[in-house]
Amino acid sequence: MTDPTQLLAARNPVSEDTLRDRGAAPEGVRMRDEIMARNPRVARPQRRRVHIGGIIGGAAAVGAAALVGALFVMTGPQDEPPPSGAIPEGGWGMEATVRVEPSPGGLSLEDASERAAAIIEARGESRGMDNVQADVLAPGFVRVTVPWAQFESQFAPLLLGSPRVAIYDLDRVTLANSATDPARALRVLRGRPGTARSGEWYAISGSQLVAGPLSAPTGGRRLWAWVEARSGVVAARARSGTSFRVLRDTPVADSIDITSIEESTGRIRAVLGRSVVASRPALVVSEPFAIGYGPSIVASGRSSSRPVATANFALGGGRRVPEWAISVGGLDAVLQQASVRGIGTPPQRGGRRIPTPKRLRLVVRTGLDPLDAPGAFREGSVRLVASGSGGFRAWEFETTTARLVASAGGNVFAYGMCALGPTAPVIEKCFGAAAFVFGPVAPGVRTVIVSGSDGTRVARMRPRNGWFSATIPAAQTGGGVEVVALDASGAEIGRR
């Protein structure tokens, strides 16, 4: 992948070396001498005398500036956000005004606002919301436009604080190890007895988010585990294989700044703002960007020295740390959503509108993690969107804060495998009960191809009512299942 700056650099029209002699040429010397001859120099400024009038005038000016500032604050974006500059891509979405409050003694309001805008866009990208646009309205205010967003909760991941580095002493805090005791490790992960249930859940992985479908070897067979968000533990996945550790969430130190990062392909070396004493092996966890709810960890590594002053991180799958993040560092500011409004009208999805199934209502009312569905069931919103063999059915519905999909198959009723949008609605992918994969597609999608985690084709189908669905063989389940959307000409127009 070519950096566009390199393309630009290759077309540099002027080499400085070719101009070396121009200043000493007769024309150059003539210009130089004329400049000196025709223009008076400005004397170095003397220390100014203080005049009372100047003080009063200065105070008045400051007062006027403060008044203007106060007027802006009183009538500014937090009360009535200015209208959107443009309809977001896709024709509908949401627009929020975000207030930026830099940490005391930290960045200027201007710099904090610029940085917040960049970080919000980066977070959008990292969540697959790559059309999020953040612009500085005025110092302290950023406007965020999220195409295809329908709910305020969809802004939440963009407005998290900016976490830094935490260091765990593996010898002291390991609760379970899947290599030696996979069943216990899974029990811990699932929040069964022995694990704290409050606070935040951490999921660490070089390649897979643990707070999702997890497969782990258990006595020669693969166990399909849905790991719910629980807390007080950290799941640290090994770089290779499927083993992982579950740690008590008690870092030796956290909130450590990264002062500099050197990156080569797949590897980064971070210099920490302060060194921490920890016995080896230590786990150093970095969260350059908050992804998802709570601190989702995107890189991990072991300390390279003792005490820990630097950390070597491995980034799998060709991932890179965006260049700006290396020198910009954390946000160092608090972001608050000052206002939000919808733009345009979301299109109706396919499927058949049905009365709310009793069990679905029960699950929504009683069984949901508030992070997934923080809101009340929206009556009349249920649509049966997919059905298949083995009694598989999938419903799309809304709460007051999210658009969700539930599915059932056989004796299993699974919920919350898919919170829809805000992403480009060409095709979306949900996993359902009885090893089904399904999701909504845009009207232009004529064919959907499903490939298993090993790359083999599982299914090719024509969507119905704006949705596709396919059964995944047990051996093909996992995070690697891929769906590709083709248009009428057979060209790929979307991939998940």
Next chain:
Amino acid sequence: MTASDDPRHRFEELWDTQHAAVLAYALRRTDPDTARDVVAEAFTAAWRRIDDVPEQARLWMLGLARGALSNIRRADRRRAALAEQIATTVARDGSVESLGLAEAIRDLSDRDAEALLLVAWDGLSHAEAARVVGCTTATFTVRVHRARRRLAALLGRPTTTPVVPEGSE
């Protein structure tokens, strides 16, 4: 008065060491006649403030050149936008790739184009470029990152792969 105290001597030294850099900066952004005016205006400002020349004279001079170019552009509203001017320069070799790049640059803001140019053509680090445009390094880094990403988007290819765990759906 020693040679180093003599303003004329210091100006001549500044001219000798920085003329090529300032002229190159201007020629990368405008036509030769205007570039000459930019050089004259930047060095005139430098002569007037010869006592204020900092140690990193090159960055200071590029900052003066940048201001001079802005003044000239403001005075002549018919002048093409900086991004348009850059696009024209880039498209000069007529290759398909250059024409595509030029097309993308035309859609950038002048600020984005300037940020990219300071790095790609003037060879400045982010810290140096930040001094030229008068902002913090962090702000410039954000600016150039966003500019690069916008250009990449216009060219139809991303600059960075998101750092995100897989299987998060």
